[in-house]
Amino acid sequence: xxxTKTITKSLVSSPERRLEADEDLAIVSKIQAGDVxxxxxxxxxxxxxxxxxxxxxxxxxxxxxDLTQDSFIKAFQSINRFKGxxxxxxxxxxxxxxxxxxxxxKNKLRRFLSFEKMADEDHTAGFIENMTTESDSDKAALMNxxxxxxxxxxxxxxxxxxxxxxxxxxxxxxxKEIAEIxxxxxxxVRSRLHYAKQFLQGELKDYLR
Amino acid sequence: MPSQKPTPEAEERLSQLLRMKRQERPDADFWNKFDxxxxxxxxxxxxxxxxxxxxxxxxxxxxxxxxTTATATVSVFALGIFAVSKxxxxxxxxxxxxxxxxxxxxxxxxxxxxxAAPLFVVEEHFVAALEPExxxxxxxxxxxxxxxxxxxxxxxxxxxxxINAAPKQFTVGGQANGTSLGAQVIRTGNxx
Numbered sequence: 001x002x003x004t005k006t007i008t009k010s011l012v013s014s015p016e017r018r019l020e021a022d023e024d025l026a027i028v029s030k031i032q033a034g035d036v037x038x039x040x041x042x043x044x045x046x047x048x049x050x051x052x053x054x055x056x057x058x059x060x061x062x063x064x065x066d067l068t069q070d071s072f073i074k075a076f077q078s079i080n081r082f083k084g085x086x087x088x089x090x091x092x093x094x095x096x097x098x099x100x101x102x103x104x105x106k107n108k109l110r111r112f113l114s115f116e117k118m119a120d121e122d123h124t125a126g127f128i129e130n131m132t133t134e135s136d137s138d139k140a141a142l143m144n145x146x147x148x149x150x151x152x153x154x155x156x157x158x159x160x161x162x163x164x165x166x167x168x169x170x171x172x173x174x175x176k177e178i179a180e181i182x183x184x185x186x187x188x189v190r191s192r193l194h195y196a197k198q199f200l201q202g203e204l205k206d207y208l209r
Numbered sequence: 210m211p212s213q214k215p216t217p218e219a220e221e222r223l224s225q226l227l228r229m230k231r232q233e234r235p236d237a238d239f240w241n242k243f244d245x246x247x248x249x250x251x252x253x254x255x256x257x258x259x260x261x262x263x264x265x266x267x268x269x270x271x272x273x274x275x276x277t278t279a280t281a282t283v284s285v286f287a288l289g290i291f292a293v294s295k296x297x298x299x300x301x302x303x304x305x306x307x308x309x310x311x312x313x314x315x316x317x318x319x320x321x322x323x324x325a326a327p328l329f330v331v332e333e334h335f336v337a338a339l340e341p342e343x344x345x346x347x348x349x350x351x352x353x354x355x356x357x358x359x360x361x362x363x364x365x366x367x368x369x370x371x372i373n374a375a376p377k378q379f380t381v382g383g384q385a386n387g388t389s390l391g392a393q394v395i396r397t398g399n400x401x
Contacts, residue, residue, distance in 0.1 A: 051243075061235065073251060
């Protein structure tokens with residue numbers, strides 16, 4: 001266990017992440033020892049984040065739900081092969097990404113998008129407020145339009161660019177963490193991020209003025 | 210692909226806009242259903258039993274992986290034996306060693322001693338043991354005695370073979386009972 005912990009420490013950057021990784025590792029050890037119920041803790045901890053990443057990659061809530069479940073099942077089935085060479089979180093994200101990218105490759109022609117409702121929070125309201133001074137109903141319509149446009153622009157990005165921008169801008173991961181998850185270098189992550197942002201700016205220029 | 214040189218303001222607005230996507234969250238009902246389905250899938254994954262052919266396949270694969278060299282050697286050896294057993298050289302040698310005088314022919318013909326004409330023919334591949342018996346005297350109601358050849362039997366043959374030629378009766382002028390008529394096989398099937 002000390003060996004895997006050392007490796008994990010070297011890969012996980014911030015102290016919070018390190019603490020989180022050590023906690024996960026303790027849970028994983030329990031599961032590997034036969035405490036199957038301990039996996040529920042990991043599901044509860046990561047299900048929303050994993051779902052969010054997959055949802056932003058697919059823009060389809062049903063697919064995202066299924067793929068999130070499949071990712072957890074795959075992780076559960078392979079938990080005994082997890083040796084702690086990366087953090088559990090990185091390992092789980094890799095499984096989720098591979099599952100999603102395989103799904104996207106198989107369903108290239110399927111372009112049915114469905115959207116989650118945006119939670120009415122200050123951040124969202126503030127952004128819309130800045131864009132219009134119209135009535136509440138107009139703001140709601142603008143919100144829907146914006147959401148649709150944003151998801152549409154997202155889907156025009158290639159899967160690898162979409163992955164990077166989702167993990168960075170929406171999930172809030174660092175370049176290093178993204179590089180680790182996607183199996184690329186930090187330079188590649190930065191380059192993809194720059195390209196993806198440029199593209200989205202072009203697509204959403206009407207809303208960014 | 211449209212692109213635009215990013216300005217700090219536009220970039221900040223884009224980041225703001227993208228962070229809005231964090232607000233796209235499913236409600237509690239969704240998560241209840243999600244947990245239910247996941248629990249069910251998890252249980253299925255736990256209790257899933259392999260079918261016999263999956264088990265057989267995996268076992269075979271495991272054995273093959275562990276004994277690749279042995280498997281390869283046995284396969285090559287078996288293939289060699291098969292090839293040799295099927296080769297013409299092997300088949301001919303075997304026949305020649307046992308019945309060198311009859312293996313080269315396809316038909317068995319008993320000859321009448323007097324005119325050397327074939328009495329009957331055995332089709333190719335027939336297996337029969339040759340019993341070089343003398344023709345048997347059957348009757349002598351008239352001047353010409355009647356003989357019958359009983360030289361071919363199925364004693365050494367498998368059930369796949371049968372003798373098509375019926376025993377031939379023939380007469381030989383001027384021969385006494387019990388005299389050798391000199392019947393001989395001049396052509397036989399290659400299984401003799």
